[in-house]
Amino acid sequence: MTRNRTLALIAVGALVILVIFGRGFVSRLLSSLPFTGVPASTGEVIFPTANSSLVKGQTYTLRWSGGGDEKTIAIFVIDKSLESQGVSVSAGDRVYDVPNTGTYSYTVLPTLKEGEYKLQIGTLTSPYFRIVDTPPDAEICQSTDLAAKAEFEGAAGTVYGTFTITNTSTEDCTLVGENSVQLNYDSNINNIKVNFAKPTATERYQLSPGASVTTQLQIPNGPQCSSDVQPVTVSYRYFMENNQQLTFVDAQGQKSFMINSCVSSNDITNIEAGSFATK
Incomplete structure (x- = not known):
């Protein structure tokens, strides 16, 4: 009987702690626990790179390697300045059912603002790159x-x-x-x-x-x-x-x-x- 009472007190105490610290504490606590779900995908985003500047309205070939065995994937455009609010600015910045072939022809939306962005290509994440209004003066090819x-x-x-x-x-x-x-x-x-x-x-x-x-x-x-x-x-x-x-x-x-x-x-x-x- 004493053992059951002790366990009940521990359970009540844990509940009080969670109530006091709120959902933020719970979220951080859970995120610190080891995750044993889907393993991280091996592979990389080849283009765009960290030094890339993509011009609004122009079309580029996105390139990646690996990224899992799924036949189709989704691609999301992530605005760094709005990253805490979601993964994209508008529905036009997310594409579904993309063949997982390692390349995709992507046209930058003219409505996007200048700034830093990254791409979520399936389970792969690109480095941050820039979306700009006009082409930058790129280095001269050697x-x-x-x-x-x-x-x-x-x-x-x-x-x-x-x-x-x-x-x-x-x-x-x-x-x-x-x-x-x-x-x-x-x-x-x-x-x-x-x-x-x-x-x-x-x-x-x-x-x-x-x-x-x-x-x-x-x-x-x-x-x-x-x-x-x-x-x-x-x-x-x-x-x-x-x-x-x-x-x-x-x-x-x-x-x-x-x-x-x-x-x-x-x-x-x-x-x-x-x-x-x-x-």
């Missing part, structure tokens, strides 16, 4: 920030391809330079005719990590050879601001940086390229 590749498709008739320069860094940067690429090849091969767009102006291309500028390549009707075909190693030159030159050459023997040309000097191989466009 040669170490860029990579290039050429790709051709087709073996008969007109051969089409692309030449792409990509920002491979983890930061936004601005590519400042010509609006087209130039082609060099062995001058002893005299049966190649290059019809590339002539540089007309210095252009500025805002490149987020993984973003690219691309020009179309084309070898019309060719090569139509009366004799054998030979692979020709070419190099692509791009001139940046202040005449800084980037040369993308087939140093690794990549087949994609080669074009096929006729062996006979009587057979002309044309290759054409236009101006760059962002991708």
Whole structure:
């Protein structure tokens, strides 16, 4: 009987303590206890980064890795200044049933105010980044920030391809330079005719990590050879601001940086390229 009375007093005492300290104390007490529910997801948000500035009304590719086995997830936009009041400003800042594929095309709402935000992508959380009215002056891209590749498709008739320069860094940067690429090849091969767009102006291309500028390549009707075909190693030159030159050459023997040309000097191989466009 004495033992039961003691337990009753302890229970009543605990209730009094909880009543005195209120719900805030209870909440903090519960939050300090170990949580054994759904384990934290492994993975990370790749973009946006802590240094990203997203412009209102513009579309960006959100990127993440991991994040669980769910086939679809939800994405929330969290305003740092209102974080204590909820996870988003309006219904337009939350998207449901997003395929958990690691990428999502997201357009920043023009109605958002400038400030710091973060994204909740499924169980993953991005670092805080900025949403702004106008594009910031990003750092100028350096040669170490860029990579290039050429790709051709087709073996008969007109051969089409692309030449792409990509920002491979983890930061936004601005590519400042010509609006087209130039082609060099062995001058002893005299049966190649290059019809590339002539540089007309210095252009500025805002490149987020993984973003690219691309020009179309084309070898019309060719090569139509009366004799054998030979692979020709070419190099692509791009001139940046202040005449800084980037040369993308087939140093690794990549087949994609080669074009096929006729062996006979009587057979002309044309290759054409236009101006760059962002991708």
